[in-house]
Amino acid sequence: MYDVKTFNAIAQSGLDTFRNDFEINKTDDPDAYLIRSVNLLEADFPQSLKTIVRAGAGVNNIPLDRVTEKGIAVFNTPGSNANAVKELIVALMIATKRNLFEAHQYSDEHTEADVSQRTEKDKTKFNGTELAGKKIAVIGLGHVGSLVANAALGLGMKVIGYDPYLSANAAWRINNKVKRVDTIKKAVKSADFVTIHVPKNEETIGLISTPEINEMKDGAVLFNYSRVGIVDNKAAVKAIRNQKINHYCTDFGEPIIADNPKITITPHIGGSTLEAESNGAIQGANTVMDYLQNGDTTNCVNLPNMQVAFETAFRITVIHQNVPNMVGQISTQLANRQINIENMANAAKDKVAYTIVDVNDLNQDDAEDLIHHLNSIPEVYRVRLIKHQ
Structure with a gap:
């Protein structure tokens, strides 16, 4: 179960888009923020937060450098308004x-x-x-x-x-x-x-x-x-x-x-129509679900845009600095545990990189140990383990 915290008035059509395994505003430690124009520049972010999705185009109300170092992916909804x-x-x-x-x-x-x-x-x-x-x-x-x-x-x-x-x-x-x-x-x-x-x-x-x-x-x-x-x-x-x-x-x-x-x-009404607010909310909700459940980063503003078919039992995603030998370090950690890599993808955007590793055979003990050691790499911002739905 994932929890989404909303800020501002998010169109009901967007909230209705979330599937049953998503709850809205049930906790102060959510997995995702779905926002519009709320000012987060001085905000404190919970450790649980994995993504911030802006139902709109501009993200100048989000401290991109700071949230990136926390391993939080930031998205917008281009074209919705x-x-x-x-x-x-x-x-x-x-x-x-x-x-x-x-x-x-x-x-x-x-x-x-x-x-x-x-x-x-x-x-x-x-x-x-x-x-x-x-x-x-x-x-x-x-x-x-x-x-x-x-x-x-x-x-x-x-x-x-x-x-x-x-x-x-x-x-x-x-x-x-x-x-x-x-x-x-x-x-x-x-x-x-x-x-x-x-x-x-x-x-x-x-x-x-x-x-x-x-x-x-x-x-x-x-x-x-x-x-x-x-x-x-x-x-x-x-x-x-x-x-x-x-x-x-x-x-x-x-x-x-x-x-x-x-x-x-005009008082910042360029995208203020009922249709645009609905479009942004629906697109934002789908973005939250795609990232949390699949690791997709389409329309991400602080990570490279990646969309990789998820066809294995597990997916490991790593947000890390764009420096040499990161892919090598990640694959070595899996090899040391005799975990076979079914598919692997990596891309970079400026100083940040994103690596996706798909595997099938992964038991609970190996998973916890692997995530711990990957997170221990100094250049790593966040590691996630996603189970195929």
């Missing part, structure tokens, strides 16, 4: 170019009897432009970016994409009419719209700043629906003041961008 974010971007493109915010404010302030005559006279001040024929630069062509790019094409827009890390699977999702370029400056050059859909890391902080903004068309609209810090907000405010940017829309508020009529701040 992609359609929600795409639809919000499309809605904001229309709203900003048709001056809907200003038009609503005008109508709200002019409710007198002759409103129809007044609006007929004044409505030209709200004349907007259509999206068809406009150029949009999509920075990051993963789950969200690819949907935005394809939707923009459907609206008759010219789409330029930039993503130096585009995977083969992601490439299949993108319409071949999307023109891909090899630099951000080429992508944003003369763009009417620029939208950012990349993860937050050392390489992407300040990704869009003054040099990139200067390449855009005068009066461009900029979107940041990835993470705070990816767009340099000081540069965005300056560009609005200089009328280089006509509007800036973001899901992440900061004091520097507050109270500016040319900046629309």
